[in-house]
Amino acid sequence: MSTFLVLYGTGEGQTEKVATRIGDVLIDRGHEATTVDANEVSPNFAIDDFDAVLVGASIHGGKHQPSVREFVTATRDSLATKPTAFFQVSLSSADEGGEAHAAGYVEEFIEATDWHPDRIGLFGGALRYTEYGFLKRLVMKQIAKRKVTEMPDADSAGDIEFTDWDEVEAFAADVAAFAEGRLGITPPVADDRAGLE
Ligand SMILES: Cc1cc2nc3c(=O)[nH]c(=O)nc-3n(C[C@H](O)[C@H](O)[C@H](O)COP(=O)(O)O)c2cc1C
Numbered sequence: 001m002s003t004f005l006v007l008y009g010t011g012e013g014q015t016e017k018v019a020t021r022i023g024d025v026l027i028d029r030g031h032e033a034t035t036v037d038a039n040e041v042s043p044n045f046a047i048d049d050f051d052a053v054l055v056g057a058s059i060h061g062g063k064h065q066p067s068v069r070e071f072v073t074a075t076r077d078s079l080a081t082k083p084t085a086f087f088q089v090s091l092s093s094a095d096e097g098g099e100a101h102a103a104g105y106v107e108e109f110i111e112a113t114d115w116h117p118d119r120i121g122l123f124g125g126a127l128r129y130t131e132y133g134f135l136k137r138l139v140m141k142q143i144a145k146r147k148v149t150e151m152p153d154a155d156s157a158g159d160i161e162f163t164d165w166d167e168v169e170a171f172a173a174d175v176a177a178f179a180e181g182r183l184g185i186t187p188p189v190a191d192d193r194a195g196l197e
Helices: 012-028 065-081 099-115 132-145 166-185 188-196
Strands: 003-008 032-037 052-058 085-092 118-124
Touching: 003 065, 012 032, 012 118, 012 166, 032 065, 032 132, 052 065, 052 118, 052 166, 065 099, 085 166, 099 118, 118 166
Parallel strands: 003 032, 003 052, 052 085, 085 118
Antiparallel strands: none
């Protein structure tokens, strides 16, 4: 068993939802996963308590959450000694033709923080109209109309989710396998299965 930190920044909760799903995959695999909002990190938070770290952020107005950027900059030296991954949630990743934008945000983040994660995941986000004020709702509806080619159905509240959960789970499993390899451990669940055979 290894200990994973999943630290995230979120505006309307979609990145938190993605971080939680990643944590669930790691736990199902037999690891320990701690999911933390970057805004709620205490000053004595010890990143060295964790064997591996995943950091996630969403994009608002072309930028990631400053709290995530600050965390990564402050812990960069420690991150460099562990298996790490970065995941990003944005509307660009939901849009056919938006890949270059999504990749550009990551590139800018890596350049600014000088952190080089081992794995990167890019996920489509959500339009949480129920969380927006009047003006933001209007602007986001217009942006979505212009930018998004294929619009999934809205839920009963009117929100629209683009996140591909199979992709999120595959990413989490890939990061776990990579970390297990680097840490030189056998996946705990696979161990149990071997014992049963
Ligand atoms: C005010 C606002 C600005 C946004 N700006 C961008 C943007 O510049 N590029 C982009 O790809 N997505 C943008 N998005 C889409 C968000 O990244 C998407 O809604 C995501 O699900 C937000 O995740 P969160 O709830 O974890 O913050 C924006 C969303 C909002 C509400």
